[in-house]
Each structure stands twice: as C-alpha cells, then as structure tokens.
Amino acid sequence: MKHYGETIKELRVSRNLSQQELCKGIMSRSNLSRFENQEYVAGFDKVIQLLDSLGVEMDEFLYITNDYQISGYEKYYSQLIYAENRRNSVELTQTAAAIKLAAEKHPTRRFYELYLLSQMALLESNLSSELTIDQISSQMRPVLLDTENWLFADFRRLNNFLRIFNVEEAIFLYGRAVKEFEKYEEFPRENNIRIYLALNLGQLLVEHGQGEKAAFYYEEAKDYAGRKNKLFQKLTIEAALEKVTQTQIDHQYVKGFSELLTVLDEMGYEDTVSALKNYHN
Structure with a gap:
C-alpha cells in the first residue's frame, strides 16, 4: 500500500496541476512537497480538502492507494x-x-x-x-441488540447475522434498522444492504412458516430495489415472491419467469441464474 502523499502526487500530476495550484488555500507548497515525499503527515482535514480540489472521492483515493485493489x-x-x-x-x-x-x-x-x-x-x-450457532450467537447478539447509534457497518452486520435471532427479534431489529437507515439514504456506499435485509428477513419468516408476513417484506425489498434501479435484486425478489405465493400467481407469469431464466442462461449469465434459482427453489 502506497503512502497517502504518494497517491496525492500521482493524482496531482495526472490532473496537470502544479503543487502551488493544488495547495492554494489548503497548506503551504513546502508542506505539500514534504507530504508528497513522505516527510510530513498531513491532517485528515487537509487530505479531504486536497481530494476535493482534485475531484476524487475518499473511497476511490483509498482504492488507488491500495494499488487499485x-x-x-x-x-x-x-x-x-x-x-x-x-x-x-x-x-x-x-x-x-x-x-x-x-x-x-x-x-x-x-x-x-x-x-x-x-x-x-x-x-x-x-x-x-x-x-456452533449458539457460540456465534452469544458473541453477536449483544453487539447488535446493544447498538445505540447505528453506523453503516452496523446495517451490514445485522444483514450478515440476522439468522441468529428469533423471528420477533429479527422483525424488531429490521424496523429499527430501517428507521436508522433514513440518514443514509444519500450515502454513496448504500449499495444493496437495505434490499437484502428485507429479503433475508422474508426468508427467515418463510422458514418459520410465515409466508404471508414474508411476502410483505419481499414487497418492501422489491419497492426499494425499484426505486434504486436494481434489476438483479428485483429478479431475486421476484423469485422469492413466486416461491411464497405460487398458488396465487397466474401460470403465464410463472412461465414468463422460467423463460427469462432460460434466456439469461443462454446469454452466459450462469451465475446469475444459479443465484436466482437459489431463492426460488
């Protein structure tokens, strides 16, 4: 992993900026030079300002610093x-x-x-x-149940370990997470966590014979995926919905979904088809 200053220099040169142009209003040119040559540790606020001037987000900066890995x-x-x-x-x-x-x-x-x-x-x-599942549960349950102010990592943590909770606890934690998630609606790294949290809660309910409740959370996941233009996630949810409501779905729809999987398979999306079938079977 490169030094942060080395990455700043790499980005500055790629933008055809001089040290004087980049550091204006942020730090002295001599400090920027020392930072780029790994002789000075710039404050985090200064690094943020430099990145803002370069038009680079922190996630990308760290990715580049880690040699594009x-x-x-x-x-x-x-x-x-x-x-x-x-x-x-x-x-x-x-x-x-x-x-x-x-x-x-x-x-x-x-x-x-x-x-x-x-x-x-x-x-x-x-x-x-x-x-054992009890050993895993004993370590993760307190972490999630005692969390007061949720951070982004906590949503991912809940999604990963949702299955260690009973149905009532899982529903409670889901409701709390959705409320806390409101502050992350515009967060660039939002990704698919809220979608999969609802989908995984639905699966947990299905396993406990609560298909009707599961369908409710699947619909929530589907709605959120639609608003975020997540096509694969929508297909995943459709597969899960079909499984819990198949007696109510019209035959033409079932046939259409199966034909879609066939088309995706023929187009070379074997892994996508396999993942979708996991939710359907």
Missing part, C-alpha cells in the same frame, strides 16, 4: 458470499479456511466477525464448523 477484508467477504450463493461446498470450505488464517494474521474485530460469519455459512450448508 479492494481491501483484504472486502476480498474475503466477497469470496464468502460468492461461494455461499453458489452453494459450492468445496469453495465454501476453502474460503472459510482462508478467512480463518486472515483473521489470525489480522487480529481485529472486523476480521474476527468475518470468521464468525464464515463459520455460520458452513453450518447453514451442513458442513464441518469449528463453532
């Missing part, structure tokens, strides 16, 4: 979700083992929770795990 945590998290969605036992076992090693190498709370998540994924796939 996502963080190790995000890499392992993506691999885990991918293996779980594909229901690939070998891939899931290998990913969980890699996450365990990474958590040992990076003994942070974030990596430890990823380890807990990987163990839960193994259990849900009926694979050998080092922990």
Whole structure:
C-alpha cells in the first residue's frame, strides 16, 4: 500500500496541476512537497480538502492507494458470499479456511466477525464448523441488540447475522434498522444492504412458516430495489415472491419467469441464474 502523499502526487500530476495550484488555500507548497515525499503527515482535514480540489472521492483515493485493489477484508467477504450463493461446498470450505488464517494474521474485530460469519455459512450448508450457532450467537447478539447509534457497518452486520435471532427479534431489529437507515439514504456506499435485509428477513419468516408476513417484506425489498434501479435484486425478489405465493400467481407469469431464466442462461449469465434459482427453489 502506497503512502497517502504518494497517491496525492500521482493524482496531482495526472490532473496537470502544479503543487502551488493544488495547495492554494489548503497548506503551504513546502508542506505539500514534504507530504508528497513522505516527510510530513498531513491532517485528515487537509487530505479531504486536497481530494476535493482534485475531484476524487475518499473511497476511490483509498482504492488507488491500495494499488487499485479492494481491501483484504472486502476480498474475503466477497469470496464468502460468492461461494455461499453458489452453494459450492468445496469453495465454501476453502474460503472459510482462508478467512480463518486472515483473521489470525489480522487480529481485529472486523476480521474476527468475518470468521464468525464464515463459520455460520458452513453450518447453514451442513458442513464441518469449528463453532456452533449458539457460540456465534452469544458473541453477536449483544453487539447488535446493544447498538445505540447505528453506523453503516452496523446495517451490514445485522444483514450478515440476522439468522441468529428469533423471528420477533429479527422483525424488531429490521424496523429499527430501517428507521436508522433514513440518514443514509444519500450515502454513496448504500449499495444493496437495505434490499437484502428485507429479503433475508422474508426468508427467515418463510422458514418459520410465515409466508404471508414474508411476502410483505419481499414487497418492501422489491419497492426499494425499484426505486434504486436494481434489476438483479428485483429478479431475486421476484423469485422469492413466486416461491411464497405460487398458488396465487397466474401460470403465464410463472412461465414468463422460467423463460427469462432460460434466456439469461443462454446469454452466459450462469451465475446469475444459479443465484436466482437459489431463492426460488
């Protein structure tokens, strides 16, 4: 990973800006030069101002500083979700083992929770795990139930560990999360968490024989996905809705959905089709 000053210099040069032009109103030219040459640590507020002048967002800045790679945590998290969605036992076992090693190498709370998540994924796939669901639950329940002021990471945490709660607790936490989520409506990294939170709550309700309630949350997820123009997520929700209301859906719709999956498969979207079928079957 590069020094922040080195990345600032790289961005400045790419914009054909002199040091004097970039630092105007922010810091002295000599301090910028020292920062770019890793001889000075600029304050966070100064870095933000420099990035604003360069027209670069913090997420992109960190991505460039990390040599155009996502963080190790995000890499392992993506691999885990991918293996779980594909229901690939070998891939899931290998990913969980890699996450365990990474958590040992990076003994942070974030990596430890990823380890807990990987163990839960193994259990849900009926694979050998080092922990029981009760052990995972005992560590994550207090974290989520005692959270007062939610941050973005807390929404993701709830989405990941929603299944450790009973139905009543899950519904309560979902309602609280949606209310807290209002302050993140315009957050650039909003992504799909609110959509999947409603979808996962629906799945939990289905497993507890509460299909009618599940359909309500699926509809909430569908509405939010529509407002955010998330096509794949809408298809995922349609698959889940079809499963809980199939006796009420007209045959033509069912046929249309199946034909859509066939078309996607023929176009080479095998992984997308596989993921959609996981929600439907």
